Structures are given as structure tokens and as C-alpha cells.
Amino acid sequence: MKEIKVQNLTKIYNQNQDNEVVALNDVSFTLPQGTFCVILGASGAGKSTLLNILGGMDKATSGSYIINDKDVVKFTSQELAVFRRHDIGFVFQFYNLMPNLTALENVELAASVALEPLNSEDIINQVGLKDRKNSFPSQMSGGEQQRVAIARAVTKNPTLLLCDEPTGALDSKTGEQILTLLHDVSVQYNKTVIIVTHNSNIAECASRVIKISDGKIIEDKINDKPKKPSEIEW
Ligand SMILES: Nc1ncnc2c1ncn2[C@@H]1O[C@H](COP(=O)(O)OP(=O)(O)OP(=O)(O)O)[C@@H](O)[C@H]1O
Ligand SMILES: [Mg+2]
Numbered sequence: 001m002k003e004i005k006v007q008n009l010t011k012i013y014n015q016n017q018d019n020e021v022v023a024l025n026d027v028s029f030t031l032p033q034g035t036f037c038v039i040l041g042a043s044g045a046g047k048s049t050l051l052n053i054l055g056g057m058d059k060a061t062s063g064s065y066i067i068n069d070k071d072v073v074k075f076t077s078q079e080l081a082v083f084r085r086h087d088i089g090f091v092f093q094f095y096n097l098m099p100n101l102t103a104l105e106n107v108e109l110a111a112s113v114a115l116e117p118l119n120s121e122d123i124i125n126q127v128g129l130k131d132r133k134n135s136f137p138s139q140m141s142g143g144e145q146q147r148v149a150i151a152r153a154v155t156k157n158p159t160l161l162l163c164d165e166p167t168g169a170l171d172s173k174t175g176e177q178i179l180t181l182l183h184d185v186s187v188q189y190n191k192t193v194i195i196v197t198h199n200s201n202i203a204e205c206a207s208r209v210i211k212i213s214d215g216k217i218i219e220d221k222i223n224d225k226p227k228k229p230s231e232i233e234w
Pocket of ligand 1: 013014021022023041042043044045046047048049050198
């Protein structure tokens, strides 16, 4: 069983300067494989900082982050690049698709750098875009673009799927579809999915809810009876 284990993680920006910011302060948690986790916190709480460290895009100042029995905090830049390529799927708030590639090509590009990718066409079908696979991002709605972004992250068959406000730019109905899709991916492939959001209603469908404030964990709860995305209020 793969788990991710974060221990005493601290991130200080501009250390030893006048404008020092402690963005993460001694954060610890362990997520068993397959956890559908929501991280909640107000603006500036440290959510993106945490997600960027978990995704290997930023380095912690101290602490450890164990995944696949290795401590990512000790990784060199080259090791981090490989880690991002092989182990991480990332879904951004504003999709970040390649505008000159079709939906399918966006997904295939991600698959091409992965170690053991899933079939891109199957994943495109699974996210409900069979008929839109040859469309360019500019020809798709926000919800469709976000489904491509999820397909792109999932096709890599990553250890960890990280989502920064994945429904933040979407209306409630489309947001519900995206949340359902992320939830289904977590269950079907037994993937750990971490969603960062300031929308506390979304947390009701998570199996684990971690609240952060001022860079610290203020609550960490297991949810035995998570709701379906269709059952929550937006
Ligand atoms: N590169 C940086 N340099 C200096 N300070 C930073 C940097 N990135 C973030 N911070 C600071 O760290 C703190 C946490 O920022 P972070 O972006 O993680 O918050 P957040 O919870 O994602 O907020 P939001 O909901 O607005 O996205 C804030 O005080 C922010 O100003
Ligand atoms: Mg943020």
C-alpha cells in the first residue's frame, strides 16, 4: 500500500530578509492510497504553497515528504523533474491547456512523458469527450476544457493527483460534474486525489478534510460518510 507522509513540513519565503513569510508552519499528515482529500483554507492560508511542494514544483524549507518510500524534500532539481513527470498529475484552476493542440493531443502529450501511461483515447472517452477529442481548447466550454485537463493528469497514471481550485472557474452544475469525475477517478484507479479549495461545501464529499489557517493545520478529520457531489450545495 502506497501512502504519502508529510512530516513537520515548513516553507519560509524570503528567509532571513525583512519580508520573510512563513507560508507553511510544521505541517504533518499521512494519506493512505486512494484517499479523496480536500484541503480547506482562506486566501493566503498556504494551500497553493502546500500543493506546489507536494507536486514537486517548489521545495520545502524543512521537514519531510515521503512518497514511494523516498523523501522528496531531499530531491535534487533533476530528481524533482523526474518526479513531476512520472508521479504527479496536476489540475489547475484555469486548465492551462496547450492552445495549438486538440483535446486528444493535449492528453497524448502528457502520456508521452509518463512511465506507464493509460490509453489517452480511453481516458478522453471516460471524461465524456469522445465527440470533442479533435476540438481545440478555444472551441470548448470551461467545463470541457477542465475535463481535458483532468484527462491529461489521469492519463499519466500518476501516484498522486493534485488539483488547485479545480471547480473555481466553473458554474455549480459543471463544478459538480468535475467533482464527480475526480471522485470516480480516485475510486476506479485507487488514486490519492488532493483538492485544494476555499469552498467548504466541497469538503462534504471528501473522505478526509484538512483545514489550514496561517500555514498551520487547525483541523484534520476523517469523513466516514462522504456525500455524493450531487448531494452538496454550492
Ligand atoms: N513566491 C512567494 N514569495 C513570497 N511569499 C509568497 C510566495 N508565494 C506565496 N507567498 C505567501 O505565502 C502565503 C501563502 O500563500 P498561498 O499562495 O499558498 O496561499 P493560498 O492559500 O493558496 O491562497 P489563495 O486561496 O489566495 O490561492 C501568503 O502570505 C503569500 O503571500
Ligand atoms: Mg492558492
